[in-house]
Amino acid sequence: MKKLTLVFWVALGILLFFVVVGVFTPQTFENVTAELRGMISTSLGWYYLLVVTGFVGICAFIVVSPYGKIKLGKPDSKPDYNYLTWFAMLFSAGMGIGLVFWGAAEPISHYMVDAPIADSGSSDAILEAMRYSFFHWGIHAWGIYAVVAMSLAYFKFRHDAPGLISGTLTPVLGKYAKGPAGHTVDIIAVIATVVGVSSTLGFGAVQINGGIDFLFGVGNNFTIQFIIIAIVTVLFMISAYTGLNRGIKILSNVNLVLAATLFAFLFIFGPTLFNLNLFTETFGMYVQQLPSMSFRIAPFDEDERAWIDGWTIFYWAWWISWSPFVGSFIARVSKGRTLREFVLGVLLVPSIVGFFWFAVFGGSGIFLEQNGTAAISELAAEAALFGVLDNFPMGTVMSFIAITLIVTFFITSADSGTFILGMQTTNGSLTPPKTVKLIWGLMLSTTASILLYTGGLQGLENAMIIAALPFSVIMILMTYSLIKSLQIEKTALRAQDSKKRS
Template sequence: MANHPPDDKQPTVSSSAEPSTPASRSPFERSRFGGSQRKPNRASDDAPVSRSDLSKGLAELVEQPKAQVNWAILLISSSIILAFSLWTMLMPEGARVAMKIMVDWIGANLGWYYVLTMALIIGFVVWVALSKEGGVRLGPDHSRPQYKLGTWVAMLFAAGVGIDLLFFSVTGPVVNYLQPPTGEGASAGALQDAVVWTMFHYGIAGWSVYALLGMAMGYFAYRWDMPLSIRAALYPLLGKRARGPLGDGISIVALVGTVFGVATTMGIGVVLLNVGFARIFGLEQGLILQIALVGGAVVLTIVATTSGVDRGIRWISELNLWSAVAMMIYILVAGQTAFLLGALVENIGQFLVTLPSRMLRTLVYEPNSSQWMSGWTLFFWAFWLAWGPFVGVFLARISRGRTLREFVIAAITVPVLCDFIIVSFFGNSALFEVLAGNNEFAQLAATNPEQGWYALLDTFPGAMVLICLATFSGLLFYLTSANSGAMVMSNFSATIPNPAEDGPKWLRIFWALLTAMLTIAMLLAGGVVTMEYATLIFALPVTIIAYLVMASFHKALRMERAEREGLVLRRASQAPSGGHLPARSWKQRLAQMLAYPTLREVSQFLERTVRPALDDIAVEFRREGYEVERANVANATGIEGPLIRVTLDELRAFHYQVSIVETPVPTFSGKMSIDTDVYYRLEVFTQTGSGGYDLMGLTKQQVIDDVLERYEAHLAFLALSAQTDTPSVLTPPVASSD
């Protein structure tokens, strides 16, 4: 339940009065909600049917208030990964052949399913961003972002982009120019589409998956105090069952998919960095150097992840962004500047124009197209789905206080544009070499991508400087993915009530080591190709999670819409001032604008005016037969604010809380405070956060009027919810009077 005081921490509640015995509803309520004929119909394991039910999520999903390892998830998922790793190590050829057979079957029979799934995900996240619910925050209504915009965007980019982007930015355009999915190779049409295909695979689709899972998990974690996990995002569909074997099974699927996605990135990374380190330090290329790089990366990952998001990962993310910028500037200035800029503009335009047709393209009319689909589009779609849970958790972790609209738009624009610049600059530089007749480079880029990438760097002036810069940038891409992955894997295999906390350090080390073992196993079984096979196979069950998350989040957003619409269904004549703040005299208004109360002044007003007003209202409600709770809630100031909660059977309770909020003194006011930089306000909080107005300076009667206005708005909200016949939207259906 999102009724946090301003410090965004769980309040400590001390009851000042026992609730009375519930009685029958007033005639007004019976006419709206069915009166005593309404009976609770939600069993303990049923899915939530109202926002009031959502507030029970923390209690139903978490048994212990402290973080603890979920041994069932840890043992089962690690056993699956360990068994697969041993299989590929002991029987590398057999494992590769078996996976190739499965991938061929998926490409021939389920390609349409992957394509349709990705198209629906894109449509869903765009709908959320453009809908009225896009203004809902990942947290209480009064919450605000933790990170500055620049830092946040850098962390978005670094967490969701891996070293694989560098790997495919050269080989993708070259291969799709020489061997396009349709038409003749090395033709004008193939040239126009070569870079665009890679931009398509690294564009809006992958970031839509991240946005879907990130905003869903962040919404339930920060707005409803549930754990930051997939099972919490499915609570509106599964109810308490999300904590049992069903929820464990879903978490295992997400965790295993995440491990394979990260291992694939690590494998591609060491294959690429293997060439760079050999070039820079004169080492011998091969499996031994690749394994050594995996080991070194594990050590650095352990150091970074144990320092947490705000230190190690944040520092690497920002350094990663700046190194990538430096590399792009170098390529642009030292390369074919006019050609690269012109190609970038044309590539983006071609991408935007052809996106709808590409998005639903299955190549069903092209003979023998399933192999191309499996190796390119389906692999990337599976790759993003496998990465989705872990990147989604990380993005949610750094996005508390952002609105859904801001989160989605940022995720599918800024990082995507960065991807486009990298793909276009590298891809068009490679195509320029191919068009100039460098056939040796073309063959190398198509058959040996890691060698082709460094061969392209050799064509620039000051090649060794660029090689060092590119290798360093690639290493940072690699580390950010590994760091984020280890942290999120530990979170998936633990039950953590507080979304701000991470899994135990030893658990992060365990997953870093196990992922490294899986990476080495797949390198032994065939390298990058085997990793692509494994990703495509293990991402298939993750698609089911994506559909469940969309259904669950859509249900929650319908609840948000019903509440918002219900708040305006009150008669204007019943609103003292047409807004939330009761009518005040002009002297009261002026005094409030010119005054900056101290904590002592606000505390005295709270005791003399606000608390007695709420006490009187509680007494009157009890006299009318309502079940009322009058409690006191502590916040960061240490002063308990009054809370009144009126229970309405299975309907959502009325919640009115007053809390002291520390606020900076404005620098543009007509009267400046010379004693302090802050002053204090008495703000009203509902279940979804602050109402945004101050009670300081009102009379006792005006405070009572404000409570009644809020209560009337709450009744209007419940009236709207009772107009629906379906129990899956907001509330159980009104029982028949028969």
């Protein structure tokens, strides 16, 4: 435990304080977080839209600028992984519990329950449902991840900085990056990571419960969800403690196989032509209307504004709070790539995979609803996937596969989360002590349980929006620091070239 830093103790203390408050005064905790969430969404919705769109703009600038030729590593560095393996890792990072949870539920909700603009249940609502699902899970989400991952990888592999968020801010903070200012940055990053990962684990527990309830009618409540979290916690903590990296790699491959199996099943046995036509139409609309969707805040329509707060702002906050974790993972596997190929790979490949996922699962749900075959919209969000699968051949078998997929995602996400948190709280160590990983594993599961106990899915959403706000400011500083460092490096390289020519 000698490697522990001040960041570990302060972050753990803050998180334990909120856990205690949630246990002993759950109603107060729920009310306060709901009020904070409402205040942030109402007053700072414009800020989230501008900041996230700005991150996408920075990524586009990197692609077309001369900086795109600079490597994430030394000039002679080679990528550790070929393109296929790298793309598979990017897919694994983004194809998590969230995509399984919302793949059918979000488009159905936008179509039948709460359409963004059009009348619910209309043909226009179908097009809007898919277009906004693409918007929420497309290049804006991956632009957030790309900014964090690019900054971490650039400073780590090219300038030998520690793998910490504060390590990316030396051009801005100078010597203070290793002092109190840097510690504050890392504490905020740790808290955002815990909230982001634990919230996602909470979604996973709710959906596992939803699937079991759909199949066996066991009930859907906090007690069952707590038992699910406890069981999966034991599994991923055994992995974290024993360091079964091989096992985690196997589980990651199992994730890909199970996800591909589900996708192929529904693509073949579902309404294939309908889904392909829907994808083609709505993907074109997404590309055409991306600028207007990026800045849509609806200042004169309270209903539309409430929809934006509940969906778009929620997603932007989710991706920001999840970005220290996903960004660290992507950074670790991207050494040797140029900035240009890194940005294009991170933004485009996972986004396109996600678009097809929504087109197949969301499209199939919409098809069933539109034709009166099944009322998927009447199911809870966590049961929507199972309701869709139930209407096609081998639906029960596919539901079991879906539950298994969620469980394996739960285990791998939690295990990876303990490693990232261990690294962030031991000064960037690539071999954090097992005890530290166990502590963070318990904290992730405890936080997920408390958030579900105090507010259910709404509690998870509230926590993510609150935690994302301070880290979004850090992301702005990271972006500025990266551009500043790239400018300095480009100037130095030009000076070297001039000396060689003379």
